[in-house]
Amino acid sequence: MRKILFALALATILLVATASLALANGGPHGGFTATTDACAGCHRAHTATGPRLLTVDPNTVCLSCHGAAGSGANTNVEDGIYLSTRDDAGGDYNHGAGNTPDNSALLAGPFAAAGTTSAHTYDGTSVGAWGDAANRGVQGATAMVMNCASCHDPHGNANYRILNTTINAVAVAVAQVDEGAAKDYDTEQWGTGQSAVCAACHGAYHRTAAGQGSTPDAGTYTHRVDMTWNDVSAGVTVGGNNPETVGYSAAAGDEVPLAETGVNDTVVCQTCHFPHGTTATMSALADDPIIGGTNDSALLRLDNRGVCQACHQKQ
Numbered sequence: 001m002r003k004i005l006f007a008l009a010l011a012t013i014l015l016v017a018t019a020s021l022a023l024a025n026g027g028p029h030g031g032f033t034a035t036t037d038a039c040a041g042c043h044r045a046h047t048a049t050g051p052r053l054l055t056v057d058p059n060t061v062c063l064s065c066h067g068a069a070g071s072g073a074n075t076n077v078e079d080g081i082y083l084s085t086r087d088d089a090g091g092d093y094n095h096g097a098g099n100t101p102d103n104s105a106l107l108a109g110p111f112a113a114a115g116t117t118s119a120h121t122y123d124g125t126s127v128g129a130w131g132d133a134a135n136r137g138v139q140g141a142t143a144m145v146m147n148c149a150s151c152h153d154p155h156g157n158a159n160y161r162i163l164n165t166t167i168n169a170v171a172v173a174v175a176q177v178d179e180g181a182a183k184d185y186d187t188e189q190w191g192t193g194q195s196a197v198c199a200a201c202h203g204a205y206h207r208t209a210a211g212q213g214s215t216p217d218a219g220t221y222t223h224r225v226d227m228t229w230n231d232v233s234a235g236v237t238v239g240g241n242n243p244e245t246v247g248y249s250a251a252a253g254d255e256v257p258l259a260e261t262g263v264n265d266t267v268v269c270q271t272c273h274f275p276h277g278t279t280a281t282m283s284a285l286a287d288d289p290i291i292g293g294t295n296d297s298a299l300l301r302l303d304n305r306g307v308c309q310a311c312h313q314k315q
Helices: 002-024 058-066 195-199 306-312
Strands: 123-127 144-147
Touching: 058 123, 058 144
Parallel strands: none
Antiparallel strands: 123 144
16 A cells, blocks of 8 residues: 555656646646646547657647647747737747737748748658768758657757757757746847757758868868857847848848857857748849859848848948
8 A cells, every 4th residue: 555655646746847847948738737638639549640649740730839820829930920919818838918029030930931942841851961971061861851849849848949859869958048037939049059959960060169261171161150259349139139230120030149148149050040941032142053052042041141241241
């Protein structure tokens, strides 16, 4: 009898601890009651048609809430916008009324908005990542199946935006920046370690040493990342909020964020690139196949090479 009581007590403690963990680290899909019906929203124990006992394929499950036609979450990742009109009563992960304006651009960009010119695949397609080898400009030989769960942990963890702790067999740790009182989805700030997310698949592009642009690496030169931006006098991020960059529109979602938690004005991969997708267009030299490939916007945040001008101010 003692063993039974101890087992029940332990199970109760673990249940409470798990629920607390999910709520504390930004995971939206946890903290349920002991007799919840919420599990059945995504899983079936014996009649699942998708892997991990999902009711359908992972992509469809995620987009049923987070898609353009979804209704369960304010974050519309297909169009790359925050829709407070879906639920601003303050659900598990909807952050409450007034914190993020309706139709604000999400920091990751759009997967499938009208005019999307470059995007990560998320529908289960197998692709080889560029730079997943020693050299940049070369696709990795190993194709990876890409869906939402390739980068995000739906049940929650300690990483920012529930990013997986392991991506492409690489450990990833990213500090939270949206867990404070404001909890804004359009805050121009990234958590420390954000570049590690990209580097997990595009490691050849992740170069952090000083002088990287002047020293050849595997036959080519590359822009350094994870370094402090030199001009920190204004104390603001580059882009729509910086008066020096007149012409860039914050309302249009073309901010170029630089700040990283604990490391002021740190340039990361996401300073120039959207993780999900972009509607930026390339013309003239920027559309030259020798430079980037015809009609390839390479997930860049601004048209042509506006991301260069945002920092280097040569106009």
